[in-house]
Amino acid sequence: GAALHRIWYAEPELRYWRGRLTADLIWLEAVQDLKIGLHADRIYYTDVDGDSSDRIASGIHGHWSRALPQDTRLSINGLAEYRDYLDKGTLSGPYASLGLGWSKRFDNKDLFFLGGSIERSKPSLDYHRYWGSTLRAGYDANITDTLRGGVNLSATFRHYDSDFSAVDYARQDEIYRIGVSLSDKRIKLMGGTPKLSCGYKIQNSNIALYEATSTDCRIGWSYQF
Numbered sequence: 037g038a039a040l041h042r043i044w045y046a047e048p049e050l051r052y053w054r055g056r057l058t059a060d061l062i063w064l065e066a067v068q069d070l071k072i073g074l075h076a077d078r079i080y081y082t083d084v085d086g087d088s089s090d091r092i093a094s095g096i097h098g099h100w101s102r103a104l105p106q107d108t109r110l111s112i113n114g115l116a117e118y119r120d121y122l123d124k125g126t127l128s129g130p131y132a133s134l135g136l137g138w139s140k141r142f143d144n145k146d147l148f149f150l151g152g153s154i155e156r157s158k159p160s161l162d163y164h165r166y167w168g169s170t171l172r173a174g175y176d177a178n179i180t181d182t183l184r185g186g187v188n189l190s191a192t193f194r195h196y197d198s199d200f201s202a203v204d205y206a207r208q209d210e211i212y213r214i215g216v217s218l219s220d221k222r223i224k225l226m227g228g229t230p231k232l233s234c235g236y237k238i239q240n241s242n243i244a245l246y247e248a249t250s251t252d253c254r255i256g257w258s259y260q261f
Contacts (some may be wrong), residue, residue, distance in 0.1 A: 048083035055080075068102040075117070087123035093131075094118060107144070111137040113153070129159035137172075149174040149188075163201060166209075168194040176217070186217040188235075200243055209246060213237040219258065228257035 041054040060073030074096055081088040095117025103109050113135040121127040135153030142148070155168040174188030192211040200207045215235035223230055234253040241247050 049081070051083055052079055052081040052089075054078070068100070070101075071099040073097055077117075089124060089127075090122045092120045092122065095131075107141040109139045111139075111151075113137070119159075126161035127159045127164060129157070129165075131155070131157045135170075146175070146177040162198040163196060163207065165197040166194045166207075168192060182222045183218070183220050185219075188215045188217075189213070203243070205242070207241060207243045207246070210240045211237065212240075226257065231256045231258050 037058045039056045043052050045051055055078045058073055058075045060071050063070045077093040079091045081090055097115045099113050101109060101111040116132040118130050119128060133153055133155040137151035139147060139149045151172045153170045158165045170190060170192040172190040176186035179185050190213045194209040196207040199205055213235055217231055217233040219229050219231040221229050232255055237250050239248045
């Protein structure tokens with residue numbers, strides 16, 4: 037597979053292209069599926085004078101999912117890659133994450149999801165290295181006969197290894213996100229049902245440079261076979 041994204045912020049220095057190549061082997065069975073693959077990811081900032089955050093990442097990823105009794109499903113996701121920052125070598129280094137998810141469907145309609153993950157980033161500069169953990173939960177339900185909506189929540193906590201530059205304590209981040217989604221099966225485009233998803237994210241940090249809020253919206257298409 038291949039993907040190409042253009043991220044367009046109001047400030048030109050933040051705009052970038054992102055391309056991704058993947059090669060996967062997928063096993064599908066009646067009660068479980070397994071995917072193992074390789075990927076290469078390239079980020080290119082187009083309007084930065086001097087050192088940019090251009091990056092090449094390559095590695096492996098995997099996914100396993102199995103159906104359990106009572107309309108429940110268990111899933112495991114993993115990723116390991118090396119991130120090479122072309123102009124900022126102190127940010128280069130390995131990254132890995134491992135996630136676990138559980139979902140339950142009610143009356144073949146409503147869906148509840150609960151999951152968590154851990155991550156480890158180990159760039160060459162010690163005060164940029166961190167351990168992270170994330171908790172996620174979500175619920176999708178039919179609002180009317182045709183309208184379907186959902187809400188999802190996540191909380192991420194990151195603890196860094198060493199004292200941050202110019203201060204005598206280590207950086208700690210907290211990232212909270214709430215998202216909603218909406219789709220109406222009466223609307224059809226390209227054979228699928230459009231789905232609108234929006235989210236609001238707050239990132240708090242004991243280092244003021246890394247505090248931020250953001251809002252994002254996207255439109256996807258879902259297909260039922």
